[in-house]
Amino acid sequence: xxxxxxxxxxxxxxxxxxxxxxxxxxxxxxxxxxxxxxxxxxxxxxxxxxxxxxxxxxxxxxxxxxxxxxxxxxxxxxxxxxxxxxxxxxxxxxxxxxxxxxxxxxxxxxxxxxxxxxxxxxxxxxxxxxxxxxxxxxxxxxxxxxxxxxxxxxxxxxxxxxxxxxxxxxxxxxxxxxxxxxxxxxxxxxxxxxxxxxxxxxxxxxxxxxxxxxxxxxxxxxxxxxxxxxxxxxxxxxxxxxxxxxxxxxxxxxxxxxxxxxxxxxxxxxxxxxxxxxxxxxxxxxxxxxxxxxxxxxxxxxxxxxxxxxxxxxxxxx
Numbered sequence: 001x002x003x004x005x006x007x008x009x010x011x012x013x014x015x016x017x018x019x020x021x022x023x024x025x026x027x028x029x030x031x032x033x034x035x036x037x038x039x040x041x042x043x044x045x046x047x048x049x050x051x052x053x054x055x056x057x058x059x060x061x062x063x064x065x066x067x068x069x070x071x072x073x074x075x076x077x078x079x080x081x082x083x084x085x086x087x088x089x090x091x092x093x094x095x096x097x098x099x100x101x102x103x104x105x106x107x108x109x110x111x112x113x114x115x116x117x118x119x120x121x122x123x124x125x126x127x128x129x130x131x132x133x134x135x136x137x138x139x140x141x142x143x144x145x146x147x148x149x150x151x152x153x154x155x156x157x158x159x160x161x162x163x164x165x166x167x168x169x170x171x172x173x174x175x176x177x178x179x180x181x182x183x184x185x186x187x188x189x190x191x192x193x194x195x196x197x198x199x200x201x202x203x204x205x206x207x208x209x210x211x212x213x214x215x216x217x218x219x220x221x222x223x224x225x226x227x228x229x230x231x232x233x234x235x236x237x238x239x240x241x242x243x244x245x246x247x248x249x250x251x252x253x254x255x256x257x258x259x260x261x262x263x264x265x266x267x268x269x270x271x272x273x274x275x276x277x278x279x280x281x282x283x284x285x286x287x288x289x290x291x292x293x294x295x296x297x298x299x300x301x302x303x304x305x306x307x308x309x310x311x312x313x314x315x316x317x318x
Contacts, residue, residue, distance in 0.1 A: 077145040077210050078138045080107040086145055087114040090221065091213040095122040099131055099142035111143060150208035152227040155234045158197035159241055159265070161224075168265045169243055170313055173199040175231060175281045176272040177302045180206045183225075184215025185303025186270070191219035193310040194317070198223065199267075201231045232280045238267050239286070245269060247277050247285035248305055256291050256312055263316040268309050270302045 077086045077093075084107050087093065096115045102108060115121040131140050162169035172190055177183060183206040187198055206212065207227070213220050228234040235245050244261040247269040269285060271277035276299075282288060291300065291308055300308070 074149050075147040075210055076135060077147060078135050078140045078143075080105070080111070080141045080143050082210075083107075083143040083145045084111045084114070085214060086147070086210050087111055087118070089214045090218045091145075091210045092148055093118075093121050093145050094148050095124055095146040097124050097126050097131060097134070097144040097146070099140075100125050100127050102142040108143065145210075147210050147213075150225070152208070153197065153224040155199050155226040155228050156237065156241075158199070158224060158226055159238060159243060162196040162265075167196070168263070168317070169267075170195040170265075170310070170317075171197055171199060171238070171243070171267045172306050172310070173228075173231060173235065173267055173269045174205060174302060175201070175269055175277050176205065176275060177270065178204070178206050178272065179302075180209045180212040181215045182206065182302040183208070184212040184217075184220070186306045187212070187216040187223050187225065188219045189303065189307040189310050191216075191223040193307075193314040195223070195310060197226060199226045199228050199231070199234060202227050202229050232284050235267060235269065235281065235284045239284075241265075243267050244287075245285045246309075247271075247282055247288045248291065248309065249277055249282065249288040250290055250299055252288035252290035254287055254289050256289055256309060259287065259289050261287070262309070262313040266313065268306065268313070270306050273299055273301045 077083050077091070083096070087096075093115075096111065098108075098112070112123070115123060126134075128142075131142070131144055134144060158171050159169040170190075170193075172186055172195060174183065174186065177186075177200070183198070183200065189195075190198055200207065208220065208225050216223070239245055243265040245267045246259060246261055248271065269277060269281060271281070276282075277285070277288075289309075291305060293300075299305075
């Protein structure tokens with residue numbers, strides 16, 4: 001009986017039943033892990049650490065964009081020739097006021113035609129006394145063009161936009177430049193040489209008036225202008241963001257061709273033709289640079305000086 005029981009147990013133990021499997025691990029192990037990632041993406045690799053360090057450095061120097069700067073003030077362009085030229089040169093406008101019973105001439109007809117073609121300018125007829133009141137008695141000749149307030153950028157927007165596009169910021173700051181035509185000329189040069197914008201102080205400086213728009217020859221529509229409450233503090237903030245501040249001065253310690261910073265993130269500071277850089281702004285600059293002038297001229301106006309330095313910066317950047 002004992003022998004029979006042992007034979008039964010052996011047969012029972014040999015029966016196939018539910019067994020613990022691998023859970024598909026062996027099959028997945030045979031499938032492979034795909035292509036080997038580059039060294040810069042492999043955790044712990046020296047190139048990965050270098051890439052992470054560079055990313056942190058860029059993030060630290062890149063300011064967070066603060067969209068929306070100060071608003072300018074509305075402006076009136078007065079007179080037949082000024083109104084026609086403003087419309088011809090693309091100066092932004094909201095309303096063209098025409099005097100009732102105006103004695104029409106070629107300039108009036110051309111101004112009306114340009115305003116109609118633009119499509120976004122309201123045409124308003126007004127009695128002469130109303131135009132006199134609007135213009136404080138100026139000789140308006142029956143035509144008054146209303147220019148809306150300029151929408152200034154925030155100074156940090158200029159550098160942030162350049163960094164976001166993978167470019168080294170190239171910015172011009174104006175210190176004490178009061179002629180709107182010089183501002184317009186600088187805007188034009190910044191656009192021509194691939195710059196990222198212009199910074200002007202909020203007080204005692206030219207703003208984006210109709211005259212500046214005209215001198216910019218339309219480039220103001222695609223070149224941002226920022227307004228700084230305090231230019232010295234703005235330059236210090238640019239320095240913290242990794243930008244070099246280069247001031248133009250007749251007695252600068254370096255000549256333009258010797259400055260290596262122009263091919264990197266840089267702010268070019270231009271002073272007024274008469275006084276140059278103010279004391280605090282000059283002291284804030286990382287380096288002050290002079291433009292060689294073999295002809296013996298004492299100085300250049302802001303528009304020409306900025307154009308010379310921007311050309312040199314664009315040449316070095318390829």
